[in-house]
Amino acid sequence: MQSFTSAIKNGYIEANSETIVFEKTDNTPGVITEQWFTGIFDERTIVLQWLKKTPTLLGIPSGSHTRQARILLCPFFLIIKKKHSEGPFCVFAFLTNWQSPQKKKIASGGLYNTYRIPFLSSIKIGAFCIDLKNNNTKKKICKKITIENWQAGTFWYIVRGVTNYPIILGDLQLPANGRLYLYKNENVELEPDEFIALANISGTAGALFGVTIQANSTDYNYLEACMRVKIDSQTNYQFLSSGTEDFFLSAYYFDRGLYHDDNAGCTFLDGKGAMSAYKFFSRDPILFTKGLQLVWRCGETDDSNGCPTSFNPDGTRRKRTPRVQLANTLVTTYTWVYQYTLN
Structure with missing residues (x-):
């Protein structure tokens, strides 16, 4: 070296x-x-x-x-x-x-x-x-x-x-054949409850490095959305967060305001419906060996496709009250992923 x-x-x-x-x-x-x-x-x-x-x-x-x-x-x-x-x-x-x-x-x-x-x-x-x-x-x-x-x-x-x-991610040494890839969506207009793939990777191993989201709408109701992931051959999504601002380690629609922390931060917030935030995964790695599907959506629902919520004694989902009114949201996302071949 x-x-x-x-x-x-x-x-x-x-x-x-x-x-x-x-x-x-x-x-x-x-x-x-x-x-x-x-x-x-x-x-x-x-x-x-x-x-x-x-x-x-x-x-x-x-x-x-x-x-x-x-x-x-x-x-x-x-x-x-x-x-x-x-x-x-x-x-x-x-x-x-x-x-x-x-x-x-x-x-x-x-x-x-x-x-x-x-x-x-x-x-x-x-x-x-x-x-x-x-x-x-x-x-x-x-x-x-x-x-x-x-x-x-x-x-x-x-x-x-x-x-x-060596390529170091947090405390992990990645394979020497690793390369850093960018997956992006630019100025995509999402309808209420519509899904969007931040990264859809197959046929390779890798590690998620970072995610940024910039969004703009008439309000912040779209932040109810939960981040989802499928790793390798999984058929069902795992949930990475209980809301968008939660994914970026904030809460209550970023009521803390702007912050720039080691793992995550909110870099823009106009108080009306626009935001920009980042999240790194060097300290809480998300690894895959065959593929990765990272998905976000515009808002959230209470049905079987929605983010898990409290359950009633009979096993049915407890309805969120009130159901927020969603508007179309303009979104740009950037997702960086180290990809490599395992020996």
Whole structure:
């Protein structure tokens, strides 16, 4: 094992061009262990990854002070290109303004994470600047990577890693062939009680790393939803939570307000119906050997498909009173999963 590190001071990103901030091409496997950046920009960004020639939009930063910038924060693109034998896969570079031991926003705009991002033989990281005031621009980036209104900017950047380094999740050492994948739903409008799969994985082993949900509705009644999971060949769901805010280790519709804890946090709450929250699984691992189905829904029901509730002496479910009135909810979810092959 050997550490590698690189830094850029007063770097400048030209408009309409890619700036390579780090490249390692010595055909040695390794793991990115820390990344940090700051820059002189406005408050709009997305994080982007390219694998081979396939671009993937990553990360929805949240926690901005304005509604327009709530989704896109800090104008910095991060692009990772990696060579490997398994084919394209998705990993995550930055989520800004989410504070935990693995990702933090420092005063005056410094941002870092300590996600373990493994690569097989080489890695290339690049940066872009862009003004995303126009919603149509964001949509084009998500779909076709047609980018308008590029802007130049100055940045500072640090990246660090170790070659031939183990992939550690909490106190678990994952197999060396593990890779970090991203599963996402973007701007999906759910009807009341409708289900949505956050990840549907088959034919591989793995470990759930993190989940983020951003939702917006006319109220917070959709938070009654329980998180569900099927592991391997299970036919029935197991319940990961008794409600959405409970899944993120809060309660009573996030009445605690914003918080940024080690395992979970709520990074945006407008008091009307919009929220954004994260949950890591490094201290309470969710592992699978054959597959994983992670499911959420818009609200909850009292029938057999609903979250378990108190039972009457005769075994029937006790009705919740009153039954909340649900509205359509706009949802974006990001789920990161380490996937690997067991020997």
